[in-house]
Amino acid sequence: MISMRMIARRQRAPTRMVAAVFAFLSVDPAWSDPGETGAVDDRPAQSAPLEPDRPPSIQTSLGAFGDPSGFRSLLAARGIDYNLLYTNEVLGNLSGGVRQGAIHAGKFETAVRVDFDRLAGWTGWSGFANVFQIHDTGGLRDRSFQRLITVSNIEAYPSTRLSELWLERASGDRTLSLRFGQLVADGEFFSSETGKIFLSNDWPTITGANLPSGGPAYPISTPGMRLRWTPDASVSGLVAIFNGDPGDQASVNRTGLNFRLNDAPLVMGEVQFRAVPGADGLGRSVKLGAYRHFGRFDDDRYDRTGLSLANPRSGGSARRHAGTSGAYAVVDAQLYRPMGGNETDGIAAYARLSTSPSDRNLIDLWADGGIVVTGMTPGRPKDAFGLSFIYARIGENARRYDLDRLSFGTEFHVPRSYEATIEATYLFAVTSGWTIQPDIQYVFNPGGGAADPNRPGQRMKGGAVFGLRSTLTY
Template sequence: MPPASFRIFVAACLVLALAAGKAAGAEPEGPLPVSIGAALGPFADPGGVRAALRARGIDLTLLSTHEVLGNPKGGLRTGPIYAGKSEAILSVDLDRWAGLSGFTAFANAFRIDDTGGLRDRSFRRLVTVSNIEAASTTRLSELWLERRWASGVALRVGQLAADGEFFASETGKPFLSNDWPTITGANLPSGGPAYPLATPGLRLRYDPMPHLSGLLAVFNGDPGDQGMTNRHGTNFRLTDPPLVMAELQTRWNQDADAPGLAGSLKLGGYRHVGPAAHLRFDAEGLRLGDPASLGSARRLRGTGGLYAVMDQQLYRPEGGGPASGISVYARLAGSPSDRNLIDLWADGGLVVAGLVPGRPDDLFGLSVIYARIGAAARGFDRDRLTFGGGGFVRTAEASLELSYQMQVAPGWTVQPDIQCVFNPGGGIENPSKPGAHLDGGYVFGLRSTALY
């Protein structure tokens, strides 16, 4: 089989070749995203290439995110790390390209550079420190084709990432630690189909009204380990037990000129149908922490969970849009405690946008995250201590984040960030200091994000 990097190149070329053909006569619809190109003057679109591509229904976006993070106190070791993610995003309107009404093609790929990752290197955390943290590699992410009908139905097929549409809060996205929640990332095989991993699947969406949506998706349930079996995102695994996700969304006052406060509510659930292991008892009914146990966990049928996501604007300045002013968000989720490391997840926060005098595009906010260790895992820890083992009974992990996102130029933001880590790993032992807990601590960071 050709090298993975070659397969990424071929996959990207297939989409680009599809886009390079017949041009439609229609004009581009809608504005381009806010881009740093606006500050580049005549260098924003050399030769008019980007405008020519968009006239043919082709949008190519480049996103560059770089950060330095460090913990001066706490964890296994202190010191800074660097992480960077360069992303290319290609969207092709096949209606404008070839008159295929309702069809869209999409692909994106990353180049990830990470010198350590504070979550694993320093804190052995369950909760994300940085939402771009991943194994250093070049990786294909999503690659899909979507068909939309006038009835409000849309079907998407290809390699998909669930975190783009499911279990997500728009208000919480500015925070570095806001990510695919740990209750799914820690409980699903290989973390589930979420950054930096995607997996083959299909997603059905129905929008019967502008304020109401229903989503149903089926994914290959195990994308493979990002650092070993699926390092470049080109395995296209199809034979693993599936993951099914469903979500109902309702929104209010989302129009730019709406007089009321904007908000949304999402209710969802997921089910992985593959086998799961009991975290406390073996196949014979003995406790796994008992030396008499053979160590083979009791087999269970699948896992899953339910969740809710709420975004609500509290203050909307005159003339402001749905993301302006003061907003809050919250996510709450639960999973069966007998087979899942995390059985309860809660996060939320407050974001203030556009209210800094003289800086209408800046925002700042405060967020909190709580992840509780499941009852069976806590029971296993107690059993291990009862039978003379070491360690501690894990309970929960929490974090607090304070962040300020300032716009340097349209399309370019710089973001200082402070996080406080409590009880990393839920209260695990420090491997370099037997008999002592691994200490929490502080993380200081600076992120730069540019969109072109």
């Protein structure tokens, strides 16, 4: 039996971990400013930016009204930078799915970055927080198609919620940084910069469908720590540990204020390689990553005695597995760059590939990719066009369980196999900080080939989804 002393030790573990982090950051010379230790660092600056470049702001298009009373400039001079982002869209399907119709969805985000060196003289410290106000009139993915793959990457349970809230300490030469607090994984792990133009580009279904509550990704975050090492501009290494279950966004963690600490952990690691544009002017990157969740997971086919869960003699209690894991690769490559164009102009492509054990995961293989053309429309240098695909395969045990249900005749069931989607989109840059984006997606085998509740014995029909998104950034 577990003693009360052991329970108390477990309860004190998170507090001890946080205290150790603060102690380490405050005394380790590697994290100190060179001037504080008296050492002279004669190495050249060689680190890549810790944060991606921010998108253009509509502030530049508003003239004197862009910064009333100079409030934003005043804060920026003290190391406080804030951004407002409003995304709204209309999406609808004219055919396929269990029903047809349109929805409106919107997300308003406030994000604040703080440079504590400029604000308070804390060398190497920075902070970040963002809050979402999510509003929609019904999720198209669930209402119309019962899809596994995301229709819109802003779709979430309507709520006002905290997302991230963290502090970060960087070493004097910025080659090392440690971030801790309320974190999401999809901001730094398993992501493609090229693919972010697409509405369906999101935290991949292989993690969203397999991990508890979808894992630490939009719109829910969870306490964690992330260590990043960037010795030079060509390589980075990241490792992070998260509380492994952020809680269901609609019922358990509706405001993002749960700060759960007692769930089994999720550990992620990624190595990033970047090719600095050479004589051809083309940039490329490769990311290799893996993750391990240390919780318990049900088998998708067998019970604890080895019988199929579809067998009438089965007790219905699924076999339990210790943990789950996955591996992935992400490639971004610029294929063509027009003469005089910048690093984002031209033709670029991306691909992501991932696999997970097929006995305990609904999705065991994931692949997506696409091509994006930017700055090549005559008279429209900021416009972009993209075409992408996504493929998600149902795990082998889940597929065989469907066949078992047919074999045992427990009920008529359509065996699942895969779900796929293609998307075409065009991004109009109306002005700096404002884009309008018409979009079309076609869904194949929605739900992995799930049965249509309106047509017993038949699969749900695929169909086209039309959308129009507007994004304002300030």
